[in-house]
Amino acid sequence: MAEALEIRPGDTRRAAAVLLEAERSVTARGPITAQWPTLDLPGAYTVQYEALQQRLARGEKLIGVKLGLTSRAKQLRMGIDSPSLAWLTDAMVLPAGEPLPRERLIHPRAEPEIVFVMGERLAGPGVTAATALRAVERVHAGIEIIDSRFQDFSFTLADAVADNSSSALFVLGPVGRSPEGLDLAHEAVLLEVDGEPVDSATGAAVQGHPAEALALAANALGERGLALEPGQLVLTGGMTDAVHVRPGSSVRASFSTLGAVSVAGG
Numbered sequence: 406m407a408e409a410l411e412i413r414p415g416d417t418r419r420a421a422a423v424l425l426e427a428e429r430s431v432t433a434r435g436p437i438t439a440q441w442p443t444l445d446l447p448g449a450y451t452v453q454y455e456a457l458q459q460r461l462a463r464g465e466k467l468i469g470v471k472l473g474l475t476s477r478a479k480q481l482r483m484g485i486d487s488p489s490l491a492w493l494t495d496a497m498v499l500p501a502g503e504p505l506p507r508e509r510l511i512h513p514r515a516e517p518e519i520v521f522v523m524g525e526r527l528a529g530p531g532v533t534a535a536t537a538l539r540a541v542e543r544v545h546a547g548i549e550i551i552d553s554r555f556q557d558f559s560f561t562l563a564d565a566v567a568d569n570s571s572s573a574l575f576v577l578g579p580v581g582r583s584p585e586g587l588d589l590a591h592e593a594v595l596l597e598v599d600g601e602p603v604d605s606a607t608g609a610a611v612q613g614h615p616a617e618a619l620a621l622a623a624n625a626l627g628e629r630g631l632a633l634e635p636g637q638l639v640l641t642g643g644m645t646d647a648v649h650v651r652p653g654s655s656v657r658a659s660f661s662t663l664g665a666v667s668v669a670g671g
């Protein structure tokens with residue numbers, strides 16, 4: 406089996422397949438860069454895109470993108486100081502109220518995020534936070550469940566990008582609000598584990614304003630000839646550090662105007 410997991414430098418398809426297999430078999434592994442030390446960021450995005458193609462080929466539907474490492478709290482925790490972009494598919498939706506499917510997860514962590522639902526197509530270059538926000542139809546609270554395929558969440562930026570930024574699941578809050586009249590820099594979140602407050606932040610933690618993260622995504626996609634499409638979701642990145650979701654525990658994110666989202670640890 407160990408031999409079957411070998412990744413040869415330059416073999417993006419194989420790297421993608423190995424990461425998807427780690428996810429399927431719920432088995433953490435060492436970083437890809439240990440086997441492929443010259444894997445750079447463009448190469449990592451190629452692995453990530455290849456993994457998306459493999460997900461789509463097995464029937465998953467593309468539903469949007471997620472930003473990673475957009476807040477200082479997340480960047481400090483992971484020791485990485487630049488944001489990343491990754492893909493969301495319908496297989497990553499955890500319906501509100503459903504407990505975490507623990508048997509499918511290695512070491513899940515939860516993080517509160519502000520989520521946009523696009524009303525219009527959006528692609529760079531030149532997208533600003535203001536133009537980005539005008540393309541948004543609704544804003545939701547969300548909790549992302551991340552689950553790195555790497556042991557101890559230990560990785561370089563290239564590893565994490567190849568691993569679709571530790572994507573696993575996300576829960577969308579039930580309240581969807583028009584961005585007009587919302588002050589997302591001041592939108593606050595209180596994160597609680599089993600009813601105990603553990604962290605808090607405002608939308609300003611995410612690149613100064615979550616719409617800056619959205620603009621970043623649109624510009625990065627535009628550079629690759631891609632775009633955000635109407636109806637797609639954009640997770641703008643963890644506002645606080647992520648917290649472990651232990652069996653039997655529950656995590657709740659209460660937002661000031663976007664409502665609350667909870668996840669039971671299963």
Ligand code: OOG
Nearest residue numbers: 473474479570571642643
């Ligand atoms: C990388 C995923 C980052 C976020 O919101 O910052 C991410 C990780 O922390 O494992 O989803």
Ligand code: MG
Nearest residue numbers: 516549642643
């Ligand atoms: Mg996240």
